[in-house]
Amino acid sequence: MDGERTLSSLSDISDETEFYTPMPAGYERGQCRYVVVFGTVMSGLGKGIFSSSLAKVLQDKGLTVAPIKLEGYLNRDSGTLNPYRHGEVFVLDDGMECDMDLGTYERMLNQNLTRLNFSTSGQIFSRVLDKERRGGYLGRDVQMIPHVTGEVKSRLRELAVTTGADVVFVEIGGTVGDVENAYFIEAIRELAFEEGPGSVCNVALTYIVEPAMLGEQKSKPAQLNLKALMAAGIHPHVIGCRARHPATKKVREKIAMYSNVPMERVFSMHDCDSVYVIPEMLRGAGIDTAVLSILGLTDRADDKLEEVARSEWNDYITRFRETTHPVTIGVIGKYTSLRDSYASIIQAIEHAGVHWGAKVRMVWIDSTDLTDDNVADQLKPVDGVIVPGGFGVRGVDGKLACIRHAREEKIPYLGLCYGFQIAVIEYARNVCGMDDASSTEIDADSLYPVIDILPEQKEIEGLGGNMRLGGHDVVLSPGSIISDLYGQAETIRLRFRHRYEVDPAYIERIEASGLVFSGRAPAHPIMQVLELPRKVHPFFVGTQAHPELTSRPLDPEPMFVELVRAAMVRSGVADPKPTGSLPRGQRRSNGRHNEKAATS
Numbered sequence: 001m002d003g004e005r006t007l008s009s010l011s012d013i014s015d016e017t018e019f020y021t022p023m024p025a026g027y028e029r030g031q032c033r034y035v036v037v038f039g040t041v042m043s044g045l046g047k048g049i050f051s052s053s054l055a056k057v058l059q060d061k062g063l064t065v066a067p068i069k070l071e072g073y074l075n076r077d078s079g080t081l082n083p084y085r086h087g088e089v090f091v092l093d094d095g096m097e098c099d100m101d102l103g104t105y106e107r108m109l110n111q112n113l114t115r116l117n118f119s120t121s122g123q124i125f126s127r128v129l130d131k132e133r134r135g136g137y138l139g140r141d142v143q144m145i146p147h148v149t150g151e152v153k154s155r156l157r158e159l160a161v162t163t164g165a166d167v168v169f170v171e172i173g174g175t176v177g178d179v180e181n182a183y184f185i186e187a188i189r190e191l192a193f194e195e196g197p198g199s200v201c202n203v204a205l206t207y208i209v210e211p212a213m214l215g216e217q218k219s220k221p222a223q224l225n226l227k228a229l230m231a232a233g234i235h236p237h238v239i240g241c242r243a244r245h246p247a248t249k250k251v252r253e254k255i256a257m258y259s260n261v262p263m264e265r266v267f268s269m270h271d272c273d274s275v276y277v278i279p280e281m282l283r284g285a286g287i288d289t290a291v292l293s294i295l296g297l298t299d300r301a302d303d304k305l306e307e308v309a310r311s312e313w314n315d316y317i318t319r320f321r322e323t324t325h326p327v328t329i330g331v332i333g334k335y336t337s338l339r340d341s342y343a344s345i346i347q348a349i350e351h352a353g354v355h356w357g358a359k360v361r362m363v364w365i366d367s368t369d370l371t372d373d374n375v376a377d378q379l380k381p382v383d384g385v386i387v388p389g390g391f392g393v394r395g396v397d398g399k400l401a402c403i404r405h406a407r408e409e410k411i412p413y414l415g416l417c418y419g420f421q422i423a424v425i426e427y428a429r430n431v432c433g434m435d436d437a438s439s440t441e442i443d444a445d446s447l448y449p450v451i452d453i454l455p456e457q458k459e460i461e462g463l464g465g466n467m468r469l470g471g472h473d474v475v476l477s478p479g480s481i482i483s484d485l486y487g488q489a490e491t492i493r494l495r496f497r498h499r500y501e502v503d504p505a506y507i508e509r510i511e512a513s514g515l516v517f518s519g520r521a522p523a524h525p526i527m528q529v530l531e532l533p534r535k536v537h538p539f540f541v542g543t544q545a546h547p548e549l550t551s552r553p554l555d556p557e558p559m560f561v562e563l564v565r566a567a568m569v570r571s572g573v574a575d576p577k578p579t580g581s582l583p584r585g586q587r588r589s590n591g592r593h594n595e596k597a598a599t600s
């Protein structure tokens, strides 16, 4: 009894508390709701696609949505990650290098995201450690709970305040049971408690196995993993069953029974022909109305807005399904064994293909296998070629051989970043007579280093944090192909991720031989777009940027659109016609890209 009195009187005289809930300025509890998507059973289920589709169906109803991906790894961003292992590095307009899922969110929501939409454990821990050094924990020992989890909640609330979102969509990386993601799950448990009932909707994505030797769906792995999620204090409100075929009633019943989630909230999320079909699949299954009612947001939904958004989107899907004309585009790369490393290129090609009604088949050609002798053979099946971004020496000779062949044989060509730089090298070598021309990235002793490190980057050493990153304006030459593709725009905005550039000392000599630099940075002599005039080549364009990152289903990227058009012409269609109602270039010339460029 005495002991108890002592304890309580101690806590009465001290202002120490076990709670740690930093609230960003302006945050009001109850304004914003949260949908949290958890993965179970295994990774690679398409959590980002699911979560972005769900965000889209609420956005279609007029709600403001803000997604955030929480990654368990300790890297501060994805800049130093190998795309072989992790998929492409997606770059946001503000220069954040992040997970490829952010690309899915941008495309699905047709919305530019920022660094607030992406957090890694590296970022969370950095903040905690910095704060500790500044004395921010008032003499406390800094712990996973409540301090690290507090930082996670803080990130979510900051996003809510900054974006004024009705709903923040949280995608937790990895799967339940991963050590590195456990504290994210804990943070969500705390968040739900602090925000109060009805403010957090937990969505579990699970996987229904279908072993070939049984020929039927089994739900046991899903059940066990949902149990693990519940043991972590998270009770799912909605369950999405990823499966090859529609999840059977029996399987859904078992899952409902083991998780106390009513049958009408256990949805089948089976494979389908395009990721863009998923929003409609969710709507059809009623997940949108379920989530709105769980979060008490039914009143905020606007049916009229939804109708318009839905018909625009469904028009895209109809046109996607009706693509007929076969076209083959070759992608020459280093990481060709893993399609994830070219995710945005695949998407940009799909958007452009739908624009023309072309069924684009992509062939992947490993640049290390390409030589001057076999290039004609290897490129025989293709109607157009892309040399995508890349780093280092490996495969460069194959890319040079490919670009030369495409240029000489008039095969439509699009060079992206490294594909732009290597096109400059190829031209310098084979047209301008600079035999040994190269990039200092490839050959530090080249006599003609036509591609060299950016002057402002020269002093900075080491990998990570020393690239020219993010959105930059590109001033287009009037009358050029690129300006024509962008509806005669004077300035456009593209995203960049590079360390090297065309050395301005060689520009005059290269241009004198016929290659045109038609897009440049406004303030520095940085070459950003190259082209060969139409009378010389049907389509030969390269850009220092990554235009694939800003292609959207309803707003395809003009360079890809033109590549596919030129490829169709090569394959025998005399005059391709767009399938959609909007003339090419209209969206962009009137739309956000140029607005953004004009204001920045």
Ligand code: GLN
Pocket: 388, 389, 390, 391, 392, 416, 417, 418, 419, 421, 441, 497, 498, 499, 500, 501
């Ligand atoms: N390696 C080149 C550079 O650093 C190109 C980079 C890229 O393709 N993203 O400039």
